[in-house]
Amino acid sequence: MSHGPTFAWRLVDDDDDSVIAEGPTADGLFADPPPPVRVHEAEEAVPMRLLGGVPGAALLKGMERDDDFEVRGWLELFDRTGRPMRSTLTNWYVTSWEPSSHGHGLVNLTVDCDEDDRPPLAARRVYDLWADGPPRDKNLWTELGADGRREWLRLALDNHTGRAQGAPAGGTYHLDGRDVTDETDFSCALGEAVNGPGAKAPFTLVWHDAHVARRCLGQSPLVRARPTFEELVDLLVEQGVEVVLA
Template sequence: MHLPKYALAAYDAEYPPHDQLWALCTDAEDLFADPPPPERARHELLGCAPEGQLGAALTRARAEGSAPLGLLVLEILDKSGNGMDEWRLEDVRLLGDRPCARDLSLRDITVEARETDGQRAYPARPPLSPGYRLSGGRHEPYGRCRDLAHVSEPYPEPQEPPLRLLGCAPRGALRAALDAGDEEFGHAQVLRLDAFGRTLQYAVEGELTAWIPSAHGRGLVDLTLEPWSQRPPRAARAVWDLWWDGVPAEPNLWAQCDTASRDFWLGTALTSHDSRRPDAAPGATHHLDGRHITDEPGFYCALGETVNGPGGYFGRSLDALDDCLYGGFGARRPFTLVWHDAHVARTCLGVTPQAHGRPPTFEELLGHLAEMGVQVTLA
């Protein structure tokens, strides 16, 4: 008999649901799906006088067909030429340019980019406005443009198949609904379990739409669920397998994961963090095993284990690390961090070529730790 890997509960059940389960399920199909690539659309910057990096990238795009620019900030100007508000395009790539029909001394520039989440749909400028002031992520001047036009809308997201929960043993409200012949079962959440039946992590949420008898055993059913929330990424599979026996008992299990799985590991570690555990006293010394810190998530995986033992959590980004340093996550600043085999991270961290939003370099990370009251000794 296979131990259940997943549990089903009402979407509004407490987390973890304990005795509020609808079913225990042997396995799942079509559960994992990586999020689609960021939506990108084409825009035209009309009537541009490019400067700085925008001008340099435009020269490169003419020679090579396209060129990356990174973050582009459009500052909306009022009729007096003063800045009113900002609108942003991320991961910008220049596709080409042509003379502006209204002023041959200016250029119309075509770009492909991703619009920043949470901002208005279009950077409308007021009447008599001269247009937009352009800049980069650090406010370096890129020139001006008179107007902006959408050329194409973002590509539609691909359709994923429904999720199937296999070999489910119904109970509670679901058992009653099946016995009564109901056709609507409600909104449910799926949880990943460990080998001891404990809730390991939330997986997905959606609407139960159908059931059939299961080939996994007498009295069991296979359930169909249409997800409403984002599915766990494919990287989750490796992490959940490594956590099958509960919180890891040996260090560095995360080291066998790729970068995406290491990042997901950090979320699993955060979910499993015991906030009742007292912090180590300020001024303590912690030893960081740096042999496997080949990427940014690897640093946080290793740091979490340094502070809280195997499977421990102590941040997953610079902002989250800062929060942890104020207490409640196993250690409180100031403290000393002895970084063993630091040459691995010095070689690997922050070398990914990105125009914007790259991981911190080794030196930048050391500087941030020092600013936050962590004395680092390289060993």
């Protein structure tokens, strides 16, 4: 039974960038990180299976030997338009393979990794919203929880193109601050305000409902990783942005 959009994948060799395999869908793309101490000794991470893959040369050689072989690579995911949407930072390695019901000569791969960087289960909704490319509607990220917002920001950073080519520097952008309560919210809202992270300073940023972030983030610097409201404003000013608090 389908649980939302499926995402094509490509496993790329970390050494020479050759394609290990690529296919139309996968199971186990989303998984929460395991607890530091597992409750049960038998508890294992959710496996990831890459389905319907067209095997590349290196994988074919390993399959022909039919013994233990190690093929490592990084994983790319694609939206329904064929546009790359996310790449993993972790090397995944093939632990087993089997013929696939998706077609003759295709394989299903079970893969594992040393440090799992899959999106958390809460991010499933994010990928539903991005399935046809970067969303066009505003403030969709505000319906997400903390894990979802962090993954939204990662996709936004991975997929931004900045302003249209030839567009002049400068201009005025309006940041909707009604839901900005922490640094992740601020980054999501800022990226949306300037049509994707990476717009060049200088420009003017009108921060609407700035009192929400001022109240939630505080004003006096504290010994902590989380920036204060004043520190966020100072960072923008240092980058040549004129900030108007509204």
